[in-house]
Amino acid sequence: MSYKIMEKVELAPNTVMMQVHAPLATRKMQPGQFIIVRVTPNGERIPLSISGWDMNKGTVRIIVQAVGRTSAELINLRVGDSLTDVVGPLGQPSHLDKYGTCVLIGGGYGTGAIIPIAKDLKARGNKVIGIIGARTKELVLMENELRTICDKVEVSTNDGSQGVKGLVTDVLTEILKQEPVHMVTAIGPVPMMKAVSEMTRPLNIKTYVSLNAIMVDGTGMCGSCRVEVGGTTKFACIDGPDFDGHQVNFGELVNRQKMYIPYEKKAMELHLCKEKNL
Amino acid sequence: MSGEISNKDRMQIPIQDMPEQEPAVRVRNFTEVPTGYPEVYALTESKRCLDGCKAPCIKGCPVGIDIPAFIKKIEERDFIGAARSLKKYNLLPAICGRVCPQQDQCELVCVVAKKGASVAIGRLERFAADYERMSGLIEIPEMAPPTGRKIAIVGSGPAGLTGASELARLGHKVTIFEALHRPGGVLVYGIPRFRLPIDVIDTEIEMLKKMGVEIICNAVIGKTLTVDDLFAEGYEAVLIGTGAGLPYFMNIPGENLCGIYSANEFLTRVNLMRADLFPESLTPVFLGKRVAIIGAGDTAMDAARTSARLKPEKVTVYYRRSREEAPCLPREMEHAEQEGVGFKFLTNPVRFIGDDNYFVNGMQCIKMELGEPDASGRRSPKPIPGSEFIEEIDTVVMALGFGVNPIIKETTPGLETNKKGIIIVDPATGKTSREGVYAAGDIITGGATVIKAMGQAKVASKAIHEYILSKSTRVTA
Numbered sequence: 062m063s064y065k066i067m068e069k070v071e072l073a074p075n076t077v078m079m080q081v082h083a084p085l086a087t088r089k090m091q092p093g094q095f096i097i098v099r100v101t102p103n104g105e106r107i108p109l110s111i112s113g114w115d116m117n118k119g120t121v122r123i124i125v126q127a128v129g130r131t132s133a134e135l136i137n138l139r140v141g142d143s144l145t146d147v148v149g150p151l152g153q154p155s156h157l158d159k160y161g162t163c164v165l166i167g168g169g170y171g172t173g174a175i176i177p178i179a180k181d182l183k184a185r186g187n188k189v190i191g192i193i194g195a196r197t198k199e200l201v202l203m204e205n206e207l208r209t210i211c212d213k214v215e216v217s218t219n220d221g222s223q224g225v226k227g228l229v230t231d232v233l234t235e236i237l238k239q240e241p242v243h244m245v246t247a248i249g250p251v252p253m254m255k256a257v258s259e260m261t262r263p264l265n266i267k268t269y270v271s272l273n274a275i276m277v278d279g280t281g282m283c284g285s286c287r288v289e290v291g292g293t294t295k296f297a298c299i300d301g302p303d304f305d306g307h308q309v310n311f312g313e314l315v316n317r318q319k320m321y322i323p324y325e326k327k328a329m330e331l332h333l334c335k336e337k338n339l
Numbered sequence: 340m341s342g343e344i345s346n347k348d349r350m351q352i353p354i355q356d357m358p359e360q361e362p363a364v365r366v367r368n369f370t371e372v373p374t375g376y377p378e379v380y381a382l383t384e385s386k387r388c389l390d391g392c393k394a395p396c397i398k399g400c401p402v403g404i405d406i407p408a409f410i411k412k413i414e415e416r417d418f419i420g421a422a423r424s425l426k427k428y429n430l431l432p433a434i435c436g437r438v439c440p441q442q443d444q445c446e447l448v449c450v451v452a453k454k455g456a457s458v459a460i461g462r463l464e465r466f467a468a469d470y471e472r473m474s475g476l477i478e479i480p481e482m483a484p485p486t487g488r489k490i491a492i493v494g495s496g497p498a499g500l501t502g503a504s505e506l507a508r509l510g511h512k513v514t515i516f517e518a519l520h521r522p523g524g525v526l527v528y529g530i531p532r533f534r535l536p537i538d539v540i541d542t543e544i545e546m547l548k549k550m551g552v553e554i555i556c557n558a559v560i561g562k563t564l565t566v567d568d569l570f571a572e573g574y575e576a577v578l579i580g581t582g583a584g585l586p587y588f589m590n591i592p593g594e595n596l597c598g599i600y601s602a603n604e605f606l607t608r609v610n611l612m613r614a615d616l617f618p619e620s621l622t623p624v625f626l627g628k629r630v631a632i633i634g635a636g637d638t639a640m641d642a643a644r645t646s647a648r649l650k651p652e653k654v655t656v657y658y659r660r661s662r663e664e665a666p667c668l669p670r671e672m673e674h675a676e677q678e679g680v681g682f683k684f685l686t687n688p689v690r691f692i693g694d695d696n697y698f699v700n701g702m703q704c705i706k707m708e709l710g711e712p713d714a715s716g717r718r719s720p721k722p723i724p725g726s727e728f729i730e731e732i733d734t735v736v737m738a739l740g741f742g743v744n745p746i747i748k749e750t751t752p753g754l755e756t757n758k759k760g761i762i763i764v765d766p767a768t769g770k771t772s773r774e775g776v777y778a779a780g781d782i783i784t785g786g787a788t789v790i791k792a793m794g795q796a797k798v799a800s801k802a803i804h805e806y807i808l809s810k811s812t813r814v815t816a
């Protein structure tokens with residue numbers, strides 16, 4: 062099985078969209094699920110959200126942000142190169158239902174992940190509002206595509222270079238003033254998902270977040286991905302990745318994500334060394 | 340026959356020890372600890388097996404290997420013949436010779452054991468199988484003509500590999516679906532290389548491929564495809580061998596602190612992902628100075644001995660019962676002790692304490708005492724009130740046993756399981772409540788042994804074969 066890269070587009074610095082040939086994985090894909098890939102034979106298994114798929118072509122679309130060794134190696138690959146492994150779909154699909162008005166919030170690669178969810182919710186007759194958050198204009202991803210799906214798309218940037226100056230929660234505040242919202246899904250950096258959950262909690266709006274815990278197998282076999290939700294331990298890979306944002310212990314998630322930082326630095330240094338010597 | 344030696348003389352021969360790497364040397368490497376019998380040792384040991392013995396060992400073996408027959412072949416220097424005779428009963432003798440609990444099976448009932456040490460059946464099994472592998476004389480077994488019937492196997496642990504071999508030999512077209520990127524199940528992700536070298540498993544997998552078995556990795560049945568999808572694709576029967584891979588935790592405070600692993604995660608990071616080679620291999624494993632292993636089964640010993648090889652200051656096994664109750668192979672506890680692993684019995688953790696960075700740095704324990712024997716006959720441990728104390732530790736590996744993964748159950752309507760999710764089968768056939776679906780291995784028993792998984796897979800394969808033949812024609816092309 063060769064998991065060939067069929068298409069690659071650079072979306073922003075250190076961020077690419079790729080279409081990867083993995084026909085078996087596309088057979089039963091649903092919005093909100095993820096895949097696990099290995100880039101090289103000695104590589105780590107890293108989870109990536111599904112931002113679309115085409116069963117006829119047998120391709121999965123991923124949005125990758127280079128944050129460390131493996132993701133950097135991945136975005137360096139070119140069309141025609143192959144990944145060592147792709148397995149999926151993993152995890153539970155998003156909570157897809159007829160809610161009324163849904164607000165989908167994406168930060169970073171999360172914007173890619175909300176696209177299939179938006180499509181599905183729209184097809185179920187929901188009003189779907191998208192919010193994209195980024196530090197600055199050039200990091201706003203997938204805006205045009207999201208606009209073709211959603212009833213409305215808002216953008217926030219920290220520096221005000223596009224859309225509302227501020228955070229996604231500032232945009233959300235405005236929307237909540239204007240109309241009733243029945244469901245919110247936020248996918249992206251933990252602080253963003255946490256802030257959104259805090260905001261909707263007093264309003265009792267159903268809020269889902271996609272937890273990016275550190276994973277190994279992604280099938281429930283190891284417990285690396287354990288997260289505390291509603292006071293009990295869940296495995297993000299099989300019980301999630303989507304969970305009720307009002308129940309999640311975000312502090313623990315952040316702490317656990319930092320477990321390997323010294324190792325990650327070392328792996329990255331070695332990578333940069335190798336690149337220099339090429 | 341080798342009539343020159345009388346049974347009386349045979350009884351005089353002392354058991355032949357297996358040469359091993361010295362503890363001080365082996366804790367710095369991941370190569371196999373017992374180095375295997377040299378030929379002369381095997382020949383001598385084989386002579387300890389008595390002529391005309393009633394061979395209770397055969398009944399002691401879960402798959403009924405004709406043990407005296409293979410040992411006799413060794414004595415006759417027909418080592419290849421010995422290996423082939425083993426393989427009539429046991430597809431994976433090189434693996435079983437290394438990891439079977441012989442002391443509770445064949446060697447337990449060995450007649451010679453009444454007067455001393457049992458015949459070292461496991462070591463001889465390993466010798467014969469290794470001889471065959473190393474000589475490159477492994478033969479593709481005789482295969483029945485192709486039947487054109489397709490059978491799917493889910494999982495590539497000992498159960499799946501055995502089922503694949505049995506069914507391929509009967510002429511069926513077998514495809515294995517494996518969730519991980521590498522086949523072998525616990526044999527590759529759980530049991531460490533210093534106990535079971537990877538080339539032993541790879542040889543078996545290569546053989547299956549030569550026999551025409553297709554192995555599709557990265558396929559999680561229940562997610563990538565369901566059991567029903569497999570039938571829709573023309574597979575006429577499905578053998579489920581997905582094992583018992585769900586790690587148990589204790590549900591005590593602080594268990595999610597960084598530095599606390601399940602044994603599965605810890606061993607997978609090292610064995611499958613090669614964290615021991617980090618950063619050449621890209622998956623890290625965190626190992627502090629003082630490592631606590633919780634539990635005393637095979638998994639705990641593997642975790643302890645693996646930790647010992649990653650150069651911590653101290654590795655200690657904590658177990659809530661006493662040494663006598665420890666469920667691991669006794670030889671592995673011995674090995675662990677030789678490698679400097681400490682043991683604290685009758686001690687159980689009650690909570691973990693973390694530092695400002697959310698890393699574990701302490702473990703509150705309580706002393707235990709043994710009460711009355713419970714239903715299983717084991718004396719159940721009870722905490723001694725007021726005996727709490729704190730251990731300074733910075734890495735914990737929880738080796739508390741396994742549950743079964745719910746993915747298959749949740750996605751296969753009509754598949755009956757018990758409360759724990761264990762698939763219910765007819766033990767005589769491995770047949771489940773779903774027509775055409777059979778199961779074997781840890782998924783029908785909960786965590787057990789390699790040889791039992793193989794035995795059950797053999798039973799199920801025979802039943803699958805009969806089932807397929809009973810269906811007059813193929814359902815799909």
Ligand SMILES: Cc1cc2nc3c(=O)[nH]c(=O)nc-3n(C[C@H](O)[C@H](O)[C@H](O)COP(=O)(O)OP(=O)(O)OC[C@H]3O[C@@H](n4cnc5c(N)ncnc54)[C@H](O)[C@@H]3O)c2cc1C
Pocket residue numbers: 095105106107108109110111123124125126127128129130131132133170171173174272273274275276277302318319322325326329
């Ligand atoms: C369900 C899920 C979906 C995800 N979807 C995407 C996506 O669509 N696009 C994307 O770019 N990223 C996604 N991620 C995050 C991505 O997996 C990590 O960025 C990646 O693993 C980092 O590996 P690295 O070697 O490049 O970086 P490293 O230097 O190893 O790590 C950088 C940071 O990434 C996190 N991380 C490291 N290893 C893992 C791991 N094995 N599993 C999870 N997180 C890890 C840690 O917090 C770490 O501090 C997702 C994570 C999860 C759990």
Ligand SMILES: Cc1cc2nc3c(=O)[nH]c(=O)nc-3n(C[C@H](O)[C@H](O)[C@H](O)COP(=O)(O)OP(=O)(O)OC[C@H]3O[C@@H](n4cnc5c(N)ncnc54)[C@H](O)[C@@H]3O)c2cc1C
Pocket residue numbers: 438439440493494495496497498499516517518519522523524525526529530558559560561580581582583584606637638639641668744746747779780781782786787788789790792
């Ligand atoms: C650390 C450790 C040490 C052990 N030591 C010993 C020992 O010394 N001696 C001994 O006899 N026994 C030992 N055991 C027990 C022994 O390994 C098991 O009893 C045996 O491996 C069970 O075999 P199995 O084929 O049923 O399952 P497994 O070996 O668990 O294999 C199951 C396979 O199925 C795959 N799988 C799971 N779900 C799916 C799915 N949905 N789709 C596709 N694939 C799937 C898994 O990835 C795995 O590869 C040990 C176990 C462990 C964990």
Ligand code: FES
Pocket residue numbers: 275276277278279280281282283284285286287296297298299
């Ligand atoms: S990643 Fe191993 S259990 Fe979730």
